[in-house]
Amino acid sequence: MKNIRNFCIIAHIDHGKSTLADRLLQSTNTISERDMMDQVLDDMDLEREKGITIKSHAIQINYKHTDNQDYTLNLIDTPGHVDFSYEVSRALAACEGALLLVDATQGIQAQTISNLYLAIDNDLEIIPVINKIDMDGAMIEEVKDQIVELIGCKPEEILLASGRTGLGVDKILEAIVEKIPAPKGDPEAPLQALIFDSVFNSFRGIIVYYRILNGTIRKGDKVKFVSTNQEYFADEIGILKLKMTERKEVSAGDVGYIITGIKNAKEVKVGDTITLSNNPTPEQIRGFEEVKPMVFAGIFPVETDQFEELRDCMDKLQLNDASLTYELETSQALGFGFRCGFLGMLHMEIIQERLEREFNQTVITTVPNVSFIAYTSKGEKVIVNNPTEMPDPSRIDRIEEPFIKAQIITKPEYIGNIMTLCLGKRGILINQSYLTQTRVELIFEMPLTEIVFDFYDKLKSQTRGYASFDYHPIGYREADIVKMDILLNAERVDALSALIHRGRANDFGRKLCEKLKELLPRQQFLIAIQAAIGAKIVARENISAMRKDVTAKCYGGDISRKRKLLEKQKEGKKRMRQIGAVEVPQEAFLAVLKLDD
Ligand SMILES: Nc1nc2c(ncn2[C@@H]2O[C@H](COP(=O)(O)OP(=O)(O)OP(=O)(O)O)[C@@H](O)[C@H]2O)c(=O)[nH]1
Numbered sequence: 001m002k003n004i005r006n007f008c009i010i011a012h013i014d015h016g017k018s019t020l021a022d023r024l025l026q027s028t029n030t031i032s033e034r035d036m037m038d039q040v041l042d043d044m045d046l047e048r049e050k051g052i053t054i055k056s057h058a059i060q061i062n063y064k065h066t067d068n069q070d071y072t073l074n075l076i077d078t079p080g081h082v083d084f085s086y087e088v089s090r091a092l093a094a095c096e097g098a099l100l101l102v103d104a105t106q107g108i109q110a111q112t113i114s115n116l117y118l119a120i121d122n123d124l125e126i127i128p129v130i131n132k133i134d135m136d137g138a139m140i141e142e143v144k145d146q147i148v149e150l151i152g153c154k155p156e157e158i159l160l161a162s163g164r165t166g167l168g169v170d171k172i173l174e175a176i177v178e179k180i181p182a183p184k185g186d187p188e189a190p191l192q193a194l195i196f197d198s199v200f201n202s203f204r205g206i207i208v209y210y211r212i213l214n215g216t217i218r219k220g221d222k223v224k225f226v227s228t229n230q231e232y233f234a235d236e237i238g239i240l241k242l243k244m245t246e247r248k249e250v251s252a253g254d255v256g257y258i259i260t261g262i263k264n265a266k267e268v269k270v271g272d273t274i275t276l277s278n279n280p281t282p283e284q285i286r287g288f289e290e291v292k293p294m295v296f297a298g299i300f301p302v303e304t305d306q307f308e309e310l311r312d313c314m315d316k317l318q319l320n321d322a323s324l325t326y327e328l329e330t331s332q333a334l335g336f337g338f339r340c341g342f343l344g345m346l347h348m349e350i351i352q353e354r355l356e357r358e359f360n361q362t363v364i365t366t367v368p369n370v371s372f373i374a375y376t377s378k379g380e381k382v383i384v385n386n387p388t389e390m391p392d393p394s395r396i397d398r399i400e401e402p403f404i405k406a407q408i409i410t411k412p413e414y415i416g417n418i419m420t421l422c423l424g425k426r427g428i429l430i431n432q433s434y435l436t437q438t439r440v441e442l443i444f445e446m447p448l449t450e451i452v453f454d455f456y457d458k459l460k461s462q463t464r465g466y467a468s469f470d471y472h473p474i475g476y477r478e479a480d481i482v483k484m485d486i487l488l489n490a491e492r493v494d495a496l497s498a499l500i501h502r503g504r505a506n507d508f509g510r511k512l513c514e515k516l517k518e519l520l521p522r523q524q525f526l527i528a529i530q531a532a533i534g535a536k537i538v539a540r541e542n543i544s545a546m547r548k549d550v551t552a553k554c555y556g557g558d559i560s561r562k563r564k565l566l567e568k569q570k571e572g573k574k575r576m577r578q579i580g581a582v583e584v585p586q587e588a589f590l591a592v593l594k595l596d597d
Pocket residue numbers: 011012013014015016017018019020051052053079080081131132133134135161162163164165
């Protein structure tokens with residue numbers, strides 16, 4: 001065990017984690033030149049395309065150190081986006097050390113800091129690395145100062161590297177062996193293995209990745225997952241080279257995989273402890289949490305008769321993404337669909353894209369909202385994941401909404417803009433501190449619902465991209481939330497309802513009506529668009545009548561041409577939804593996301 005090192009790389013998004021990981025694999029010949037594709041660890045198509053790591057993976061590296069001994073280095077790759085921070089934290093818990101990677105042109109960013117805190121929480125040895133030093137804009141000295149300030153190390157302890165050229169990779173490997181402690185643990189003790197990830201394989205079922213803290217797991221053992229209390233047989237176990245490599249046993253200190261024939265990702269919870277049925281560990285590994293979805297939205301098939309097909313796809317998608325939740329939803333406007341829960345907005349985008357790409361489903365996604373809690377005057381507690389679930393205002397005693405702690409790192413010249421933006425979103429400034437002269441950290445407490453819509457985009461445009469952002473939920477607080485309905489020719493469109501803070505409701509209603517006026521095609525009769533809170537109309541727009549005759553161009557008697565045009569029009573209409581007499585195009589259901597100021 002003394003020659004094992006378990007480590008991960010933590011960094012802000014795009015600071016070059018995957019590229020550096022590739023270099024580590026290449027320089028240790030873990031992977032041959034021929035197999036080398038850029039970013040081998042990002043093996044989902046979508047990951048590669050978006051250039052982000054969505055799920056963490058692990059890989060074993062064999063390395064001969066300058067002391068001439070052979071070492072086994074287990075590299076655990078972690079996702080870089082805030083939506084997946086729980087996964088990061090569990091991957092970190094499986095390591096003894098972390099490379100803290102900072103882009104030399106960017107310096108310390110929000111997720112550098114939040115990931116660092118997660119690593120410190122897990123007692124990891126930190127090896128600071130400045131990456132991308134090959135780039136023209138590299139500010140090595142300045143970034144060194146920032147790192148020294150942040151973690152209190154000596155400047156000479158900071159390694160310099162370039163994932164692009166491979167510069168500094170040798171020094172990193174040496175530091176991993178010399179600085180990161182070998183794992184502790186007793187191979188003879190009752191089994192205690194931490195699940196830090198799982199993947200779905202259509203032939204083998206769910207493959208679970210774990211790090212063994214204590215004990216030994218052998219092929220054929222009967223194992224138990226502590227939090228679900230389910231038992232399985234270890235059909236196959238092994239370690240993770242570039243491919244899975246089967247072994248008879250895996251012991252304390254090591255990282256490995258287990259296949260038990262589990263078909264549903266829900267049975268496998270990241271952070272859970274695996275133990276042996278006949279000799280269970282008395283303690284679960286600390287830090288296990290059920291991940292809760294933060295953002296909810298409806299997903300509906302474009303054609304109502306494609307509902308069954310969509311259900312099938314959702315089932316399959318959930319098999320390999322346990323953090324996706326969904327339940328049946330019926331909407332008068334959109335028919336049968338699902339109310340889905342996501343970890344955050346990026347997660348929602350990923351699910352939508354996977355449905356379209358991997359499953360060939362065209363879907364309508366409705367306005368996302370957070371999960372509110374309504375307390376009725378009778379003392380009942382109602383979880384509201386959908387505007388239609390909000391009890392009638394006359395029955396409500398109070399409503400609570402989720403709050404987050406937001407951390408923003410920026411340049412001093414943008415403080416003003418950020419303050420205006422965050423205070424306008426009901427943020428409360430908690431702290432402002434200078435990390436260095438050119439870098440300031442702002443901490444706000446804010447309602448999550450204000451982040452859901454367009455916060456990222458606004459933050460970016462207000463700071464010309466010089467701001468990084470991270471957040472963590474900090475519980476629920478009382479809020480004055482109202483339900484805003486949209487009526488088209490006096491008919492309520494349930495899929496367009498939104499839950500919104502009362503102070504912003506009128507303004508929001510007016511803008512939404514204006515936006516819908518742009519998005520709805522003119523029809524042969526007048527359309528009234530109204531926004532209402534309860535029975536009170538707060539805004540109205542009209543779309544005047546027009547007669548659209550697509551065959552008008554075809555004077556003369558060419559009937560087949562006329563028919564073709566009518567066919568074409570019918571195709572276009574498929575993406576439309578009939579609300580009463582009004583036809584509503586798909587974009588309109590997401591109009592809320594496109595409101596300008
Ligand atoms: N010039 C230069 N570019 C680099 C270097 N390392 C990474 N890059 C580029 O920076 C971009 C981001 O690199 P990635 O390795 O995908 O970053 P990441 O941190 O893994 O990103 P996430 O997985 O999304 O967190 C890519 O375009 C890389 O080609 C480097 O050392 N020098």
